[in-house]
Amino acid sequence: MKRRTALLVAAALLAGVAPAVHAAPAHKKYDVTIRYTEYGVPHITARDYGSLGYGYGYALAKETICTMADTYTTVRAQRSKYFGPDQGYVFRGNGASVNNLNSDFFFQQINDDKTVEKLLAVKGIGAPKPEIRQTVTGYVAGYNRWLADQGGSKGITDPNCKGKPWVTPITEIDAYHRFYQLALLASAGVAIDGIGGAQPPTPSAPVPTLDTAALAAGLQNEFKGLAIGSNAVALGSAATKNGHGLLLGNPHFPWIGSERFFQSQLTIPGKLDVAGGSLLGVPIILIGHTAHQAWSHTVSTSYRFTPFQETLVPGSPTTYLYDGVPTAMTSRTVTVALPAGKKASRTLYATRHGSVFTSLLGIPLPWTPVSAFTMGDANAPNFRYLNHFFDVNRAQSTQEVLASLKRNQGIPWVNTIASDDKGDALYADISVTPHVTNAQVQTCATAAGQATFQALRLPILDGSRSACEWGSDPDAVQKGIFGPSHMPYLIRHDYVTNSNDSYWLANPKQPLEGFATIIGDERTPRTTRTRSGLVMVQQVLAKQKFDRQTMQDLLFSDRQYSWEITKPDVLQLCAAFPGGYAPSSNGPVSIGNACAVLAKWDGTDTLAARGALLFRRFWTHVVSVPVAVQASTQTAPVWKTPFDANDAVNTPRGLNIVNPLVQKAFGDAINDLKGASIPLDAPLGKYQVDVRPDGTRTPYHGGPGTLGVFNAVAAPWDPAKGYIGQLPHGSSFIQVVSFNGTGCPDARTILTYSQSTNPRSPHYADQTRLFSQSKWVTDHFCSADVAKATLSTLHLTA
Secondary structure, three states: OOHHHHHHHHHHHHOOOOOOOOOOOOOOOOOOOOOOOEHHHEEEEEEOOOHHHHHHHHHHHHHHHHHHHHHHHOOOHHHHHHHOOOOOOEEEEOEEEEEEEHHHHHHHHHHHHHHHHHHHHOOOOOOOHHHHHHHHHHHHHHHHHHHOOOOHHOOOOOOOOOOOOOOOOHHHHHHHHHHHHHHHHHHHHHHHHHHOOOOOOOOOOOOOOHHHHHHHHHHHHHHHOOOOOEEEEOHHHEEEOEEEEEEEEEEEEEEOOOOOEEEEEEEEEOOOEEEEEOOOOOOOEEEEOOOEEEEEEEEOOOOOOEEEEEEEOOOOOEEEEEOEEEEEEEEEEEEEEEEHHHHHEEEEEEEEEEEEEEEEEEOOOOOOOOOOEEEEEEOOOOOOHHHHHHHOOOOHHHHHHHHHHHOOOOOOOEEEEEEEOOOOEEEEEEOEEOOOOHHHHHHEEEEHHHHHHHHHHHOOOOOOOOHHHHOOOOOOOOOOOHHHHHOEEEEEEEEEOOOOOHHHHHHOOOOOOOOOOOOOOOOOOOHHHHHHHHHHHHHHHHOOEOOOOHHHHHHHHOHHHHHHHOHHHHHHHHHHOOEEEOOOOOOOOOOHHHHHHHHHHOOOEEEEEOOOOHHHHHHHHHOOOOHHHHOOOOOOOOOOOOOHHHHHHOOOOEEEOOOOHHHHHHHHHHHHHHHHHHOOOOOOHHEEEOHHHOEEEEEEOEEEEHHHHOOHHHOOOOOOOEEEEOOOOEEOOOEEEEEEHHHHEEEEEEEEEEEEEEOOOOOOHHHHHHHHOOOEEEOOOHHHHHHHHHOOEEEOOO
């Protein structure tokens, strides 16, 4: 009957007749209709939440089965079994490189502890709402239905997992384990290797030392190098031509792996109507819009964890002191499967603060005979984020979004930016953050913690004293986190914006100040991408107000802000090299026609831009000097005009061309292009190309956010070819939503990497080609518009 229904629909479509959609018999558990519009976007209409999840699971599996099966293999702790214990993967959502065996021990410990089951059993605000549970039940059934319809993994067309034994039906607990993996992305997720591989020191082993300065510098460089981020701009009634709200959402998320977005519209008539993008495996819209409000997110500067440094009892490295009392660590022996039916076991340890870990983003934090580090994870008990997004999926105003943020307090690691039909623009970093005040840092940070706090705002707290436990607020729904009254937020009628700097200048006219440093920094330099966004918005508003097209043009202008604030100096530097030779790491190098190329360049990262490659390589060398080297270099500063907190949008600026690091960076840029056989005046689009494993090639515009390019893409540099290779992350699910009072928003979107991870799908790179041409997809939202744009329809019952 299931196959017959689908075949009847397909036959009707081939005959050019729109299929009638009839109500399923009352005994059917699931009843859902999926209407596909251009570029494979499913509009899922269901009678209830279970059916909605069923349709979503079916549509998601159809386009992303291999990526999802790989992800479920991870949270099931089966990577060693299927991919080998010595292999590894990159957790794309945070950039962490993880060994398979360590990953399996990490997740198996969670599974053995029944951590997720315990979270599902809690009562009150922390419990996922019944509608969410119904959606998840349906999602699992729909996912499994699609897989069964293919005859299992052998019938899959995607060559990446066709016939693979790790492609199996999923369970509801698998789905919730994926949700939990995402909750931990910015906390324990950055220490998977360190937790899964942590072992106590052996008496005969050399005692490792802890260089606090090297630790701080190493962590600073690692966190600085994390390129995951986003832009968002919310405009209010005073900034738009029609007096209604407008939103730009521009997350810079992975193009590869499980942290991709999947675009859809979810509708239950009379109950829910929301469109947007969701991270793979989450059957709720995470970034999108309803009829009257739109929201997006940017990765927040707030930390979601603090390490605790435990003082150990001499001679017993698994016993720690707490207020002078020796206390045994808890232990759990974890066993995971290996290839060929073999198994591996490892005993992992924890204190009252969390799991012992020995590295963070690859930086060692050694477990010695006298001390160990444990992970205090504020998101460990957090499933409230599911309830928050469920509420936002139904919200119709920014005030409702703000109320959900305050009520659920579940946002795990992002800022929220929203606008609505009434013209209220919201910025908020009301998110799960350890309650560690600046005063507590002064009294409770260890020597290592003082160094890390000074370098990157992350304190390491003294785990031996109860006085150093996290504090709490009366309005916090979770013990140990800041309540909404101590977190920053702002509602305005002109604009708010964020590009991954702290909350401080969400709107420069109303700086947000006085918050704990663990949340973010204040009166410090902003990144060039933050400044670029602020400058472009201010420049538009100085001349006119915004409409949808104006915002689209702003993003795809691809302006190089670092060039704009250094152009005269770079040209002067180029002209001043004696005899046309610049210093470089390999000795003097001829600059050739570099000065003429830069003088003619239009200052953008569009496909046709000539000069963009040369400046990008130059500026990459300028900004990539390690923090420790910058601090120790006794030279003139890089900037001519230093940072001024009272003019933070416009400073620092100007390039100090007498700085030898700056001079050498120019020569190194010349050598980079010569080494890759790239002419100095080559157009960007010829050497910035996404190349997928199946050979699909697509040039793309945009550039590094570190250069102040708002349309940020983290193009990897290949010394032999240039920026030619698979793009790991960058602009992803982009939306520009303009409200007009009708309940049918005027919106455009682009899912830059396209809907499908299957190279056999027509939606594997169709939107990527559109993105390459700086084009957009019309967002079909209201029912009449969806009906008119529908290309195919699938009616599922079960």
